[in-house]
Amino acid sequence: MTTETSPLARLxxxxxxxxxxxxxxxxxxxxxxGVAPVPVDWRPPAGAAADLARIAADPRTADANATALERxxxxxxxxxxxTTARDAVGIETGQFLHAGPPITWERASGPLRGALIGAMxxxxxxxxxxxxxxxxxxxxxxxxPCHSRAAVGPMAGVVSPSMPMFAVENGAFGNRAxxxxxxxxxxxxxxxxxxxxxxxxxxxxxxxxxxxMDAAVGRLGSLDLRALIVQALQMGDELxxxxxxxxxxxxxxxxxxxxxxxxxxxxxxxxxxFINGNEHFFLNLGMPAGKAAVDPARDLPGCTVVVAMxxxxxxxxxxVSGTGDRWFTGPAQVPDGLFLGDYGPxxxxxxxGDSTITETSGVGGFAMAAAPAIVRFVGGEVGDALTxxxxxxxxxxxEHPHYQIPILEFRGTPxxxxxxxxxxxxxxxxxxxxxxxxxxxxxxxxxxxxEPPMEAFVQAVAALAAS
Amino acid sequence: MADHLDVRRGVYHxxxxxxxxxxxxxxxxxVDKALVAMATELNLDVLASMxxxxxxxxxxxxxxxxxxxxDAVLEAARAEVDAALAASQGTGSAGFGDAPPPRTVAAAVxxxxxxxxxxxxxxxxxxxxxxDAVRAGVSVMVxxxxxxxxxxxxxxxxxxxxxxLVMGPDAGTAIVSGxxxxxxxxxxxxxxxxxxxxxxxxxxxxxxxxxxxxxxSHVLGVGGRDLxxxxxxxxxxxxxxxxxxxxxxxxxxxxSKPADPTVAAxxxxxxxxxxxxxxxxxxxxxxxxxxxxxxxxATALGREAGEPAQWPAPTDRPGPxxxxxxxxxGGTLRDEAMVIAAAALEAPVRSNIxxxxxxxxxxxxxxxxxxxxxxxxxxxxxxxxxPMIDQRLRLERLAAEAARPGGRVVLLDVVLGHGAxxxxxxxxAPAIADAIxxxxxxxxxxxxxxxxxxxxxxxxxxxxxxxxxxxVHLSNAAAARTAVQLAGGRx
Numbered sequence: 021m022t023t024e025t026s027p028l029a030r031l032x033x034x035x036x037x038x039x040x041x042x043x044x045x046x047x048x049x050x051x052x053x054g055v056a057p058v059p060v061d062w063r064p065p066a067g068a069a070a071d072l073a074r075i076a077a078d079p080r081t082a083d084a085n086a087t088a089l090e091r092x093x094x095x096x097x098x099x100x101x102x103t104t105a106r107d108a109v110g111i112e113t114g115q116f117l118h119a120g121p122p123i124t125w126e127r128a129s130g131p132l133r134g135a136l137i138g139a140m141x142x143x144x145x146x147x148x149x150x151x152x153x154x155x156x157x158x159x160x161x162x163x164x165p166c167h168s169r170a171a172v173g174p175m176a177g178v179v180s181p182s183m184p185m186f187a188v189e190n191g192a193f194g195n196r197a198x199x200x201x202x203x204x205x206x207x208x209x210x211x212x213x214x215x216x217x218x219x220x221x222x223x224x225x226x227x228x229x230x231x232x233m234d235a236a237v238g239r240l241g242s243l244d245l246r247a248l249i250v251q252a253l254q255m256g257d258e259l260x261x262x263x264x265x266x267x268x269x270x271x272x273x274x275x276x277x278x279x280x281x282x283x284x285x286x287x288x289x290x291x292x293x294f295i296n297g298n299e300h301f302f303l304n305l306g307m308p309a310g311k312a313a314v315d316p317a318r319d320l321p322g323c324t325v326v327v328a329m330x331x332x333x334x335x336x337x338x339x340v341s342g343t344g345d346r347w348f349t350g351p352a353q354v355p356d357g358l359f360l361g362d363y364g365p366x367x368x369x370x371x372x373g374d375s376t377i378t379e380t381s382g383v384g385g386f387a388m389a390a391a392p393a394i395v396r397f398v399g400g401e402v403g404d405a406l407t408x409x410x411x412x413x414x415x416x417x418x419e420h421p422h423y424q425i426p427i428l429e430f431r432g433t434p435x436x437x438x439x440x441x442x443x444x445x446x447x448x449x450x451x452x453x454x455x456x457x458x459x460x461x462x463x464x465x466x467x468x469x470x471e472p473p474m475e476a477f478v479q480a481v482a483a484l485a486a487s
Numbered sequence: 488m489a490d491h492l493d494v495r496r497g498v499y500h501x502x503x504x505x506x507x508x509x510x511x512x513x514x515x516x517x518v519d520k521a522l523v524a525m526a527t528e529l530n531l532d533v534l535a536s537m538x539x540x541x542x543x544x545x546x547x548x549x550x551x552x553x554x555x556x557x558d559a560v561l562e563a564a565r566a567e568v569d570a571a572l573a574a575s576q577g578t579g580s581a582g583f584g585d586a587p588p589p590r591t592v593a594a595a596v597x598x599x600x601x602x603x604x605x606x607x608x609x610x611x612x613x614x615x616x617x618x619d620a621v622r623a624g625v626s627v628m629v630x631x632x633x634x635x636x637x638x639x640x641x642x643x644x645x646x647x648x649x650x651x652l653v654m655g656p657d658a659g660t661a662i663v664s665g666x667x668x669x670x671x672x673x674x675x676x677x678x679x680x681x682x683x684x685x686x687x688x689x690x691x692x693x694x695x696x697x698x699x700x701x702x703x704s705h706v707l708g709v710g711g712r713d714l715x716x717x718x719x720x721x722x723x724x725x726x727x728x729x730x731x732x733x734x735x736x737x738x739x740x741x742x743s744k745p746a747d748p749t750v751a752a753x754x755x756x757x758x759x760x761x762x763x764x765x766x767x768x769x770x771x772x773x774x775x776x777x778x779x780x781x782x783x784x785a786t787a788l789g790r791e792a793g794e795p796a797q798w799p800a801p802t803d804r805p806g807p808x809x810x811x812x813x814x815x816x817g818g819t820l821r822d823e824a825m826v827i828a829a830a831a832l833e834a835p836v837r838s839n840i841x842x843x844x845x846x847x848x849x850x851x852x853x854x855x856x857x858x859x860x861x862x863x864x865x866x867x868x869x870x871x872x873x874p875m876i877d878q879r880l881r882l883e884r885l886a887a888e889a890a891r892p893g894g895r896v897v898l899l900d901v902v903l904g905h906g907a908x909x910x911x912x913x914x915x916a917p918a919i920a921d922a923i924x925x926x927x928x929x930x931x932x933x934x935x936x937x938x939x940x941x942x943x944x945x946x947x948x949x950x951x952x953x954x955x956x957x958x959v960h961l962s963n964a965a966a967a968r969t970a971v972q973l974a975g976g977r978x
Contacts, residue, residue: 026650027602027624027625027626027649027650027651028626028650028651028652028725028728028729028732029729029732029733030602031602031603031626031651031652031663031664031729032663032664032704032705032729032730032733032735033664033733034664035664035665035666036602036603036663036664036666037600037601037602037603038601038602038603038604038605038666038668039592039595039596039601039603039604039605039620039625040604040605040607041591041592041595041604041605041606041607041608041616042605042606042607042608042609042630042631043607043630045876045906046605046607046630046668046669046906049667049905049906050666050668052905052942053666053667053905055666057605058589058595058598058601059588059595060588060589060590060591060592060594060595060616061587061588061589061590062590062591062608062612062616063590064609064612065612069611069612069615070611072612072615073611073614073615073638076614076615076618076619077614077618077638077641082622205529206528206529206532297528358506358507358510359506360506360529360533361522361533361534361536361537362520362536362537393501396504396506396507397506407586407587410586410587411587413586413594413597414589414590414591414594441591441593441594444590444591444615445590445591446590447590466506
C-alpha cells in the first residue's frame with residue numbers, strides 16, 4: 021500500500037515532472053500539453069548494450085557504488101611525514117616504480133626512459149647515460165607501477181629507493197599514500213631529463229630539502245590537505261594544471277616551523293626559495309591526497325567506480341574497484357594544448373603520469389570550473405571551464421561534500437567516476453595535463469588537455485559484466 | 488636577422504595567456520621567432536635556447552622577443568603583441584550559459600523533483616535507462632519494445648522495493664494526472680482509474696467513457712506481459728494499490744489480456760482487498776468487448792453509458808459484400824474486431840496474427856477472402872514509422888483493395904490523440920473517396936478512436952471521412968459489427 025508521502029502517491033497527486041529519453045515526438049507532445057519535460061540527450065553507448073544491462077541488473081552494484089562514493093568523500097588526507105622510497109614503498113636498488121600501467125623498457129617512451137636513466141645515475145648504478153641504457157637493455161631493471169605500491173608519480177613518475185617521499189595518511193581509514201617531492205619546472209627527471217643539473221638537484225632535495233620538510237612536518241604534527249585543497253579550489257586552482265594557490269598556502273603553513281627548526285640560514289633560504297619558486301610544488305601532495313582518498317574504494321565486488329587512471333607515456337590505463345588490480349588500457353594520446361618556446365605538437369610525447377589521480381578523486385579537469393584562468397590552454401573561454409565540470413557530473417556518482425566551486429553556487433565537484441557512465445554517454449573524463457617532450461632529456465614542452473581512450477572503459481565494463 | 492628584445496618591467500600576464508600571445512606574434516608574416524613571456528628562470532632558458540641574448544630581468548617583468556629583419560614586420564609584430572595582450576584581458580562577456588543537457592536518465596533525475604521518466608530508446612538500451620529511474624526512486628514508463636522478459640522482471644522487482652511503478656515495457660499509453668504519455672487521448676478528468684495491459688485498448692475505453700460523459704483519473708499502462716507467469720502481475724498490483732490510494736479514483740478498471748491463471752487469481756484476490764471497486768475488462772475471444780466494458784464501468788458508477796457516437800455513411804450500401812478486409816493500425820482494436828467477425832462470418836477469417844494456426848495469410852496482404860491485418864507489426868513497419876503516425880502503407884493498401892475484382896468492405900481504425908498523426912482524415916478521406924469511386928463495389932467502415940478534446944478534433948475527422956463515403960463509429964465493436972453485416976454475417 022502507498023502512503024501519502026510515497027513517490028507513487030506524489031506521482032498521482034499533481035502534474036508530474038517528466039524526464040524523457042528517446043523518441044523526440046513524445047517530448048514534443050508533452051510541450052504541446054503545456055508540460056515542460058526534462059529531456060535526456062541520449063546517444064547509443066560506446067560499448068555492448070548487453071554488458072551494460074548485466075551490470076545494471078547486478079544487485080551488488082548500487083550498494084557497492086554508494087559505499088565507494090561514501091568512502092572517497094569521507095577521506096581525510098593529511099601530510100604526516102617524509103620517508104625514503106626504500107621504507108615507504110619497499111623497493112631496493114635495481115627496482116623502480118613508474119607512472120601508469122605496467123610497461124617494459126622496450127615499450128617505454130622517451131621521457132620514461134630518460135627518467136629511468138636519470139634515476140640510475142642518481143642511485144649510482146651507472147656513471148654515464150650509456151652505461152645506464154646498457155643496464156636497462158640487459159633487462160636488469162625491475163619495473164612496477166607506482167599504483168601497485170600505494171604511490172603515485174607525476175609525469176614519468178619514476179621512484180628509486182633513495183628518493184625522499186611525502187607520506188600522506190587518510191585519517192578516516194588509516195591508509196597511506198606516497199609521492200616524491202616536486203622538482204620544479206623545465207629540465208627535470210619527471211619529464212625525462214637526466215643531465216648533471218637534474219641529478220644535482222635530486223641530491224640536494226635528498227640532502228637538504230627532505231630533512232627540512234621532515235623537520236617542518238615534525239613540528240606541525242600533520243597538515244590537513246583536504247582543508248588546503250578546499251581553500252585552493254576557492255582561490256582558482258583545479259589542483260592538476262594549476263596549483264598556484266595551494267602551493268602558496270603550503271608555504272604559509274611550513275615557513276613558521278621551518279624557521280623554528282634550527283636549519284642553517286643559507287640552506288633555509290634555499291629551501292624556501294625552491295618551494296616558493298615552484299607553483300606546482302603542491303601537486304606532489306595533492307596527488308597522494310587523491311590516492312589516499314580513492315584507495316579505500318578499491319576491491320568492492322560489483323563496484324563500477326574508477327579507482328585509478330594513469331599513463332606511462334605509451335598506454336593509458338584504468339583500474340576499476342570491482343575488478344581488483346587489473347589494468348584496462350588503450351593508447352595514450354598526445355595532449356592538445358599550448359607549447360613552450362619553439363616546441364610544437366610534433367615534439368610532444370603521448371600522455372604520461374599518475375597525476376590523473378586528481379581527476380579520479382574529483383579535482384583536476386573535474387574541477388575545471390574552479391580555475392577559469394587556465395581554460396586558454398585549449399584556446400577556450402571561461403564558459404568552457406564551466407561546461408567541462410558540468411559535463412563531468414554525467415560521469416560521476418556524486419558531488420564532493422567538501423570540494424566546492426564558487427562559480428557553480430558552491431556545488432560540490434563531480435566525484436566517483438562510474439565506468440559504465442563513461443561508456444553509456446560516450447564522454448571520457450576531462451583530463452588536464454602537462455606535456456612532456458618526446459625525446460629523453462628534453463623536459464616539459466607544454467600543457468593542455470588530453471582525452472583518455474574510450475576502449476579502456478569499454479574493456480573495463482566488459483570485465484565488470486563478467487565479474 | 489636582427490633580434491628585438493623589450494623588457495616591460497612590472498607587467499604581469501599569466502603564462503597561459505602569454506603562450507597564446509607568443510603564438511599569435513610568431514604567426515605574423517616575416518617574423519622568424521618570437522617569445523612573449525614572463526622573465527622566469529625557465530623562460531629565460533627558453534629565450535637563450537632560441538638564440539636571444541638574455542637580459543637582466545625577473546619573474547615580474549614581461550619579455551617581448553622578436554626576431555625579424557624588416558622594420559615594418561617588427562612594427563606589425565609589436566602591434567600584434569599589444570592587441571593580443573589587450574584581447575587576453577577578456578571582455579567579461581564569455582558564455583556562462585546553461586549546463587549541457589544530461590546524457591543519461593541517472594543524470595537527469597539527480598537534479599531532483601522528478602516524478603516520472605518516459606523511456607523510448609531502442610529496446611536493448613531501455614533497461615539501463617529505466618533502472619536509473621527506479622534506483623533513484625522515480626517511476627518509469629518504458630515505451631520501448633523488445634525488452635527481454637528477465638529484464639522486465641528485474642526492473643519490476645526493483646520498483647516494488649523502491650515503492651515506484653514501472654509502466655511497460657512496450658507500454659504505448661498512459662495518462663498521469665491529466666498528462667498524456669506516449670499515445671493518449673485528451674479525456675475529461677473524472678473518477679475512473681485504469682490499469683492497462685493494452686495501449687490502444689486503454690485509448691478505446693477512455694474515449695468511450697469520455698463520450699459517455701465519464702472522466703478518467705489516470706491510465707497506468709503495465710505492458711502486455713505483466714500478467715504472464717514470468718512477470719506475475721507485479722506492475723498491475725502496484726498500479727491497483729496506487730489507484731486505490733488515489734482520492735480522485737472511485738472505480739478501478741483492470742484492462743488485461745488473457746492472463747496466466749495463477750496470476751489472474753492473485754490479482755483478483757488483491758482486488759477484493761481494495762477499498763475501491765474493481766472492474767475487470769478482459770480482452771480475448773471469450774470476453775465482452777470494450778464497448779460492453781465501458782457500459783459496465785458506467786454501471787459501477789451508477790451511470791448510464793448510452794449509445795457511443797456514430798456517423799452513418801452518406802449513401803446506404805446494403806451489401807452483401809463477398810470479402811471483409813480489416814486494415815488496422817492498433818493491435819488490440821484489430822483483435823477485438825477479428826473476434827467479432829470470426830464469430831459472425833461463415834467463411835474463415837485470416838490474419839498475420841491468426842486466431843488459429845491454419846488461419847494464417849496465404850498470400851500476404853493479397854490473400855483472398857476475409858482478412859484482418861495489423862499493419863503495426865514489425866513485418867510491415869521495417870524502415871518506416873508506425874501506421875498511427877505514417878499512413879502511406881494504408882493509403883497504398885486502400886488503392887490495392889479497390890483494384891481487386893468483386894465487392895468488398897474495408898474496415899479501418901483511425902486513432903487520434905497525442906502522438907498520433909496530426910490530421911489523418913486529410914490523407915485518408917481522399918484515398919477513401921478514390922477507392923469508392925474507382926472500385927467495382929466497395930464500402931468503407933471506420934473505427935474512429937478519439938475525443939472532441941483531441942488535437943485532431945474527432946468530430947471534424949468524422950465529418951471528413953463521412954463526406955468521403957465512409958461510415959464512422961466511435962465504438963470499435965460497433966464498427967466491426969457494421970462491417971460484418973455488410974459482409975453478410977449474422978448481425
